Amino acid sequence: MKSPLSFIKGRDTDGVMGTFRPQLTSLIDVMTILLVFLIKSFSVEGNLITPSPDLELPISTSEKPPKPMCSLIITKSSVLSEEDKIAEIDQFKDNDSLLIPLLYDWMTIQKAKCVDKERAKEVLIQSDRDVEFNVIKRVMFTCSKAGFSDFSVLVLEEE
């Protein structure tokens, strides 16, 4: 069998320059496997929501795709909107009241901005998997006080 590196032998016995002929079979094999994998991962829709890099989302068997709606991010240290920090968890997690005033103000503004009345009740919570339920509970309570009643949580689909 011809060696894959045969082209570097240079001149053959007749003194004629050898042909540059690299063996591409294995490269094509790799490319084909890669192509099949990438076609399998291909998504026409893409991700409508990009989770924050600070988050480790919980894993779930749910298959329902996300849809655009008012979104809240709960990291291990704070509650954020898509752009700004709203409240630090340490500031409210031990309070007697479940209401988070800063979050309530922000959610009220968001609800007023929403034109679609059905969508105005929906809120998507993007929470880190290691956040305690105490924090989630307070965020949900505040959202419900601001008029949001339909909750969704963002999760990673289990493979």
Next chain:
Amino acid sequence: MNLAFSKRNSAPSEVASDTIDIDVTPVMNMFIILIPFLVSVAVFTHLTIIEFSLPPNVGMGLDTSEGKPKLKMTVVVTSDYLAITHGDAMLDSIPIVNGEYDYTLLFKKLSIHRKESDIKNEVIVAVRDAIRFKHVVKVMDRCRGAGFEKVGLSSAPEETESL
């Protein structure tokens, strides 16, 4: 048209490998264009959502639509065990094994108790404050897997521990 590889019939494999010369350049060109495109649009993590409601909408514990109250099944998540309750009655208790919740057993128990329940599509997940969110999501998954379409999320008071 004579095909180049037709020579192969009479030649040994070593000789044939020298004579067969397939031009793979177009295939390689296609790969080089296609693979960067697919890499750019590939989605490696699939995001999904779980929908739930607060107890006023789902799982208040009472359903007065037919004039008389109906209790709904509740899964209580504590740091020591999972409990399936129906009103004041505890139907099952699943202790933590080796620091892990037994979700498989929870699924089996929920499936069994769902058949006996009056309200077969709603369940409440009542969670203690210290429970991490990933466990809540797992329990909600098992509830949906057992056939409960609507899941209500609620807080479990500390005194529930006496159950």
